[in-house]
Amino acid sequence: MKYHLPSSMDEYEELIGRMGAASYVILAGGTDLIAGFDGGRPVPEHLIDIKAIPRMNGILEHREHVEIGALTTIEALRRDEHIRNHFPALAQSCEDFGSVQIRHRATLGGNIVNASPAADTLPALFIYNAMVKLRGIQGERVVPVQDFILNPGEVDLQRGEILYSIQLPRSECRSLFHKLGLRQAMAVAVVNYAIGYTIRDHHFTHLTVAAGAVAPRVVYLKTFMDAVADERIALDRAIALVDNDIAPIDDIRATARYRRTVLKNLLLNTLTELLADDRKR
Numbered sequence: 001m002k003y004h005l006p007s008s009m010d011e012y013e014e015l016i017g018r019m020g021a022a023s024y025v026i027l028a029g030g031t032d033l034i035a036g037f038d039g040g041r042p043v044p045e046h047l048i049d050i051k052a053i054p055r056m057n058g059i060l061e062h063r064e065h066v067e068i069g070a071l072t073t074i075e076a077l078r079r080d081e082h083i084r085n086h087f088p089a090l091a092q093s094c095e096d097f098g099s100v101q102i103r104h105r106a107t108l109g110g111n112i113v114n115a116s117p118a119a120d121t122l123p124a125l126f127i128y129n130a131m132v133k134l135r136g137i138q139g140e141r142v143v144p145v146q147d148f149i150l151n152p153g154e155v156d157l158q159r160g161e162i163l164y165s166i167q168l169p170r171s172e173c174r175s176l177f178h179k180l181g182l183r184q185a186m187a188v189a190v191v192n193y194a195i196g197y198t199i200r201d202h203h204f205t206h207l208t209v210a211a212g213a214v215a216p217r218v219v220y221l222k223t224f225m226d227a228v229a230d231e232r233i234a235l236d237r238a239i240a241l242v243d244n245d246i247a248p249i250d251d252i253r254a255t256a257r258y259r260r261t262v263l264k265n266l267l268l269n270t271l272t273e274l275l276a277d278d279r280k281r
């Protein structure tokens with residue numbers, strides 16, 4: 001395997017052009033990739049480390065949206081004041097992420113492209129309607145994150161493209177993230193979810209919920225969200241509709257049945273508390 005460290009997008013594109021049909025893989029923090037090689041992932045002919053490409057690491061505040069470079073680390077997101085204040089679900093998803101060492105190496109871009117059904121940042125990116133900016137030899141395109149994630153470990157990334165940045169449109173909604181793991185740190189989620197909401201007159205006038213580790217990819221709990229937003233049924237009855245939106249499996253961490261039950265219980269608890277807090281104001 002030959003290692004490359006392009007120092008600009010132009011150099012990266014030239015390198016890809018020279019490679020022809022040779023196999024390659026992109027390296028960011030390496031926390032998934034290197035573990036994958038140890039676990040039997042096929043070793044490509046070329047390894048392209050993108051960490052020296054400028055302007056891919058950091059958070060830029062624009063009027064309409066915030067742009068996060070794909071190489072921004074989980075730790076940087078966790079600490080960033082602007083993200084904490086305006087996109088709290090994303091900051092919270094970085095809180096119990098791996099360990100201190102992992103958070104300093106792991107990147108937001110790597111978490112997205114790895115496309116794990118249990119990826120912690122994805123539910124938050126879903127509720128914020130994040131857009132991913134892809135750049136490569138064919139030019140640039142921007143797509144909604146929920147369309148970018150196709151299947152476990154599979155994303156809509158063409159040969160020669162990299163995930164360059166993530167755009168978060170500004171919104172007035174409040175938001176939060178919750179993760180249940182088998183322990184406090186170094187835990188893959190048994191279930192995780194992010195909620196975007198607005199409460200008026202003690203009712204949810206807007207509610208978006210995205211959940212992870214309960215389907216092959218992170219999913220919106222659409223049937224449930226629609227029922228609550230329409231106020232067709234009370235929360236404690238609507239919660240059963242979550243079953244229509246998820247398709248969990250049994251694995252070493254939990255059974256499908258446990259995932260269904262715990263997601264509904266946690267979600268009902270969270271939403272009930274949000275309404276109760278609102279009544280106290």
Ligand SMILES: Cc1cc2nc3c(=O)[nH]c(=O)nc-3n(C[C@H](O)[C@H](O)[C@H](O)COP(=O)(O)OP(=O)(O)OC[C@H]3O[C@@H](n4cnc5c(N)ncnc54)[C@H](O)[C@@H]3O)c2cc1C
Binds near residue numbers: 027157161
């Ligand atoms: C001990 C441990 C604990 C962990 N804990 C958690 C956790 O709590 N929550 C969680 O969600 N994940 C966790 N992970 C998984 C992992 O750390 C994250 O998914 C991380 O964000 C991956 O980022 P990275 O920069 O290390 O990606 P890499 O390993 O470098 O890359 C991952 C994949 O994405 C591709 N890629 C990366 N960046 C780009 C880009 N910009 N453009 C195109 N392709 C790209 C790579 O080719 C590779 O296929 C853990 C991993 C370990 C080893």
